[in-house]
Every structure is written in C-alpha cells, then in structure tokens.
Amino acid sequence: MKLFTVGPVEMYPETLKLASEQLPYFRTPEFSEVMFDNDRLLKQSMGVKQADKTIFLTASGTGAMEATVMNCFSPQDRLLIINGGSFGERFSEISRIHNIPYDEIKLEFGETLTQEKMEVYSECRHAGLLVNLHETSTGQLYDIQMLSDYCKEHQMFLVVDAIGACFADTVDFAKYGIDVLILSSQKALALSPGISMVVISERMYKERVSRISPSSLYFDFKRYIVNLERGQTPYTPAVGILLELQERLHAIQELGIERVRKNIKILAERFREKAIEKGFRIPNYPLSNALTPVILTPYAEIIYERLKEEYGLVVTPSGGALKDTLVRVGHLGNLEWSDYEELLENMKQIQESL
Numbered sequence: 001m002k003l004f005t006v007g008p009v010e011m012y013p014e015t016l017k018l019a020s021e022q023l024p025y026f027r028t029p030e031f032s033e034v035m036f037d038n039d040r041l042l043k044q045s046m047g048v049k050q051a052d053k054t055i056f057l058t059a060s061g062t063g064a065m066e067a068t069v070m071n072c073f074s075p076q077d078r079l080l081i082i083n084g085g086s087f088g089e090r091f092s093e094i095s096r097i098h099n100i101p102y103d104e105i106k107l108e109f110g111e112t113l114t115q116e117k118m119e120v121y122s123e124c125r126h127a128g129l130l131v132n133l134h135e136t137s138t139g140q141l142y143d144i145q146m147l148s149d150y151c152k153e154h155q156m157f158l159v160v161d162a163i164g165a166c167f168a169d170t171v172d173f174a175k176y177g178i179d180v181l182i183l184s185s186q187k188a189l190a191l192s193p194g195i196s197m198v199v200i201s202e203r204m205y206k207e208r209v210s211r212i213s214p215s216s217l218y219f220d221f222k223r224y225i226v227n228l229e230r231g232q233t234p235y236t237p238a239v240g241i242l243l244e245l246q247e248r249l250h251a252i253q254e255l256g257i258e259r260v261r262k263n264i265k266i267l268a269e270r271f272r273e274k275a276i277e278k279g280f281r282i283p284n285y286p287l288s289n290a291l292t293p294v295i296l297t298p299y300a301e302i303i304y305e306r307l308k309e310e311y312g313l314v315v316t317p318s319g320g321a322l323k324d325t326l327v328r329v330g331h332l333g334n335l336e337w338s339d340y341e342e343l344l345e346n347m348k349q350i351q352e353s354l
C-alpha cells in the first residue's frame with residue numbers, strides 16, 4: 001500500500017522506528033528539553049521570533065482551528081473568512097457555534113481568490129481574517145502577500161491555517177505579519193496524527209489571548225503558554241508524536257527548509273507536467289505544492305477505488321459535490337519520482353478502460 005494522500009502520508013523510517021518504541025514518562029527534565037527543542041526548531045523553520053508563543057495541543061487540526069477562534073476572538077468581533085472549500089467552511093461552522101459574527105468570501109469550485117473579491121468587504125471593520133492558506137479540499141493556494149497586505153491595510157489580525165501548506169509552500173510568520181499560524185502533525189511533517197501546533201504573535205498574545213477567558217478548560221491557551229515556559233503541557237500530551245516531531249524537525253533543519261520545500265515542489269511540478277502529457281486535466285487556479293487535484297469527471301471515485309483495490313495506490317478522494325469530479329494526489333512524505341511513474345501509468349490504464 002502506498003499513500004498519495006495528504007494526511008496521514010507515507011512516513012519516514014526514522015519516524016516509524018520511534019513510533020514502535022516504549023514511551024517515556026513525560027514530567028521530567030529530559031522531556032522538557034525535547035519540548036524546548038521542538039519549540040525552538042519549529043520557530044526557526046517558520047520565521048517565528050523566539051518571543052512569540054507556541055501551543056502544543058493534543059488534538060487534530062480542527063481542534064486547533066476551533067481553539068484558535070475561542071482564544072483569539074469573541075462575539076463582539078466580526079470576522080472575515082475565506083470559504084473556498086470544506087476547510088474554509090469549517091472556520092465558518094466554528095464561528096457560528098461560538099456565536100462570532102462573520103462575513104465569508106465564498107468561492108465556487110474553479111474560482112480564484114482575487115483582490116477584487118476581498119475589496120467588497122473593505123468597509124466592514126473586521127477584527128480578523130481566517131484563512132486556510134492552502135484550501136486542501138481543492139488544492140488552491142491563496143496569495144499570502146495579498147492577504148497580508150489586506151490585513152495590514154485594514155488593521156486586522158491575520159489567522160493562517162497552514163496545515164495543508166507548511167513545509168510545502170512558503171510560510172514566513174514575521175515577513176507576512178501572521179498573528180496565528182496553525183500546523184498539524186500528519187501532513188507535511190509526515191508524523192502520526194494527533195498533535196497540532198498553534199503559533200501566536202506577541203501582539204495577539206498581549207491584545208487577545210492573555211485577556212480572553214474561553215469557556216473551556218482543555219482549550220485555554222494560557223495554560224499551555226505558562227506550562228511551556230518549563231517545557232511542559234498542562235495535560236498528558238501525545239508523548240510519542242512529540243518525540244517523532246523532534247526527530248523530524250532536526251532532519252528538516254539539517255536539509256534546510258528551502259531544500260525540503262524545493263524537493264516537494266520538484267515532485268509536484270514534474271507530476272503535473274507528466275499528467276498533462278498523458279491527457280489528464282488539472283484546474284487552473286494557483287496550486288499548492290502539497291497536492292495536485294486531477295479532474296476525472298465523472299469517474300473520480302471509481303478511479304480512486306480501483307487504484308486502491310487493484311494496485312494498492314491510495315490517492316485522496318474528494319467528498320461532497322466533488323466526489324465524482326476530483327481526486328487529489330499528494331506530494332508529501334516519503335515518496336519519490338518512481339512512485340509517481342507507477343501511479344500515472346495505472347491511472348491512465350484505468351481511465352482508458354472506463
């Protein structure tokens with residue numbers, strides 16, 4: 001079985017080895033050192049200043065998205081949400097549940113986010129923008145420079161869910177004036193699912209997080225921030241994934257973040273070129289390096305099923321309205337070009353047989 005999914009993805013041998021070992025007890029100085037190391041390396045890799053705050057949350061990415069909204073905003077605020085697919089829709093759902101008013105820029109499938117679409121809301125005095133930098137359900141990568149400029153001009157907090165983008169596309173916290181960055185273990189980091197990281201700017205911490213008391217014990221960021229000062233989390237974390245993270249972050253540092261991103265980009269570009277040569281259709285909105293959406297109307301689901309059952313190749317199927325239209329081919333984790341040659345060959349064969 002080979003995974004061309006976006007999370008979990010093909011893991012590296014070093015991660016698999018760690019995942020098979022006995023876990024240590026974690027209220028120890030040794031484990032605190034692991035956490036300090038994770039915090040430092042993560043910040044380095046994302047252009048984050050050491051004074052900014054990291055929260056290591058034992059939750060999937062959605063837990064981190066919800067916790068972010070609860071700790072950074074209140075019903076007195078009004079938010080702007082980019083809803084270009086199911087992950088954007090999730091931010092809207094979270095805001096509704098927490099009674100935070102919002103406007104959304106809704107993109108139909110195939111539509112590109114543009115400056116004009118943003119300007120419609122320019123008089124609305126939004127407190128913050130919530131965006132999934134890479135809307136993983138379609139593969140669209142939004143223009144971070146444009147979003148950053150918009151937030152600066154309108155004095156809004158910029159909240160970036162980079163779960164589907166980090167390590168695959170350029171994410172620079174300080175350069176783009178990001179206030180909250182959300183990451184998760186199971187995507188480009190290629191770790192087990194279960195740990196999400198939220199990085200918060202000093203400004204967001206001082207003006208919002210330190211003053212807001214969310215109606216939640218487990219998701220109160222202040223407790224995580226205070227505990228991390230001694231290298232700890234308030235509750236038992238997914239200890240094993242934090243050890244996997246340390247190993248992975250060291251590997252990324254050794255290779256260099258630019259190289260890591262470049263390697264993913266090379267695979268993505270080569271895959272797109274060969275797929276088009278073979279007659280496959282790829283949408284023309286801006287794409288993340290993390291995955292390539294391939295339009296297979298009306299056979300997407302059938303091709304996904306047959307690739308999995310007949311060849312053990314697992315691409316990412318789509319849900320909802322895109323079920324029969326799109327499969328998504330991931331470029332994250334431990335994959336190499338020969339894997340894609342095999343995939344393209346078999347995809348073509350199945351398509352021709354239909």
Ligand SMILES: *Cc1c(COP(=O)(O)O)cnc(C)c1O
Nearest residue numbers: 060061062087132134136163164
């Ligand atoms: C994967 C992903 C998430 C997290 O989903 P979970 O299933 O909760 O881990 C959130 N946002 C984006 C953009 C993603 O790609």
